[in-house]
Amino acid sequence: MADADVTDRTLVNVRAELFGVARMVSGHSHVTLSVPERSYPRDLAVALAYLCPNLVGPVITDDRSGLHSSYTFNITCTSFVGDERVRLTPEDTVLLFSSQAGG
């Protein structure tokens, strides 16, 4: 079970940039998410679904627990998000794009 501490309740605003289908479906190239400073991917998905409900189904799972496997979150162009919790700061950018590399 994941540890809980005070930072779980601290929210941070981060910029989220959307690419590909996520951008086309939502009509947004970027939005601002308010998420826990230490977020699981599901926290990002819930916040994104709140702002862009059209993403639920095509990009975000119907139960809003995460992304479909064909999409991935990336933090500030460097770290790809797995299942683990990530620490976010206001300077971070969350990118959402296809997990299918190459072509």
Place this chain on the structure above:
Amino acid sequence: MFGYHGRALVVDLTRQETGWEPLDETVLRRFIGGIGLGTYLLYTHCPPGTDPMSPNNPLIFVCSPLVGSKLTTSSKFAVVTKSPLTGFIGDSLSSSFLATELKNTGCDALIIKGRSSDPTLLSIDDGDVRFLDGSDLLGLTTSETEQAVKQRLGRRTRVACIGPAGEKLVLYASISNDGGRQAGRTGPGAVMGSKNLKAIALRGTDSVPVHNPEAINEIGRDLSRKSLGAATEKYRTLGTIANVSVFNRLGVLPTRNFQQSTFADAEGISGEGFHESNFVKSAHCANCTIGCEKILVTNDGGPRAQGRMEYESAFALGPLVGVGDGNAVIRASHYCDEAGMDTISSGATIAWAMECYEKGLLTREDTGGISLDFGDPDALMAVLGMIAERRGLGDLLAEGSRRASEVVGRGSQDWAMVVKSLEMPGYEPRSLKTMALGLAVATRGACHNRSSAYEADFSNTVDRLKADDKRGGITAQGEDFSAILDSLIWCKFLRKAFDDLYAESATIYEHVTGWPMNADDLRLAGERINNLKKLFNIREGWRPEDDTLPARVLHEKLPTGVAEGTGLTGDELDMMVQSYYRARGWTEDGDIPEDKLRELDLLDLVQEPATATP
């Protein structure tokens, strides 16, 4: 025999003779089909030291056991020859109806040797071979050639042909089939042109049964269902051009001849932008459920062009030459397809020339009055035409970046962005370190597809900005995985529909052929195929210093974007190359020890001389 015919059709254009070469179970199980079988046939049919443009160089079209099974994405074929661009193995893949038609002519492979005295249309109808006059086809574009051959021999005829670039022996000329699909990289179209062979017309009815059709049908339904799911989402929606905006943001989009890795005008040629402004429809290869091809059309009132657009074409004819006008990129890509030229090498060679012009090494006098500036779409189109016709500066650029840089000299070799003389694809190696290694050691030169090493960089398994000695194993595994995809042949875009590619493909292979196969056998076959490619290259003069990257990559840091300041030193690359040799079980000089050859059941090939024909 199930899944295979067990024979290759050998055509000698010089003597206008044909014959059958048996392919026994031992060979087929060892090398599978596609690229693997093609590598075996090249090794055994190409005499050592053959000039790629000589009659002795075989041009080999190869099917696979899955062709005809109707499994999704399996209608593919390989074209293998000694590359005139690199002097090493040249292997390309293409797809659609031609694959099935080739197999239905009654062979697993078509081996073309010799050289016709006159322009020739080679017609193969159920194994009946005719050498027809092809002089009326000379000068026609690829689509015009295909239509002309169909008018002459019937609509059901499937055609592989070259365009004007292949006739003019542009070293990166492609072979076109089924309405513009291309066997594009490493210059097979130039080899076809050197044989005075303008087109090949195929018709056949000799289909091969599979051993267990019920099982294949059931697997086929499941695979088709998976192919319409999350595993192929990107390819079905925006297609590979979805890469443009993401790569730009991640600082991996090569721009202005790899001087930068971000492009300010990327939006104009992005998948999202094209989809909004130029999208016509998605298209499918035969027996494919994915439909990755995005057909785009110009909309700016200029000359109309409509055709497929892939990421690599958009990158090479866009950011790499500084062009951000989507309509111009569609026109340039369409022109390359019609002329029959590889879009990557075309764009990259022009990018090299643009940098020469920028630095004053080429002048308007050299270019025939063209201001060869980065970002000028008119200059891009003009020079593409000069290359296809080998006119003026185009005659030099038709030789590719490496040879052109040796002629121009004065340091321009440092920005000839090639590995083993093959122009680099659209993946910036300084900010994709696993890909950097994959590009450096690839047997066909700078190739992203034969290792798919970028997969690791676009995941949380490595730090893409830092080099380490784990990349050798990752790259070798990626190469072996790709070799199996390319030999069975599956489309790479289906790869994530498998939970275990080796195990599931082995089961499918057993149901198709009736021959036992397991995951370990297939994994070993992938390793064997990559080692045989390397053996061919060693025989043709490969040296350890060929496994490297262009000077720019090793001496200049990236100046823009999130990867600003990132570089790759020669020592870092050497460390990764050594880790790759170790993972392969090779010597530190990159040679294959005899024990490894024995382990891979390749020793007999090394000890047998290649067939000295025709």
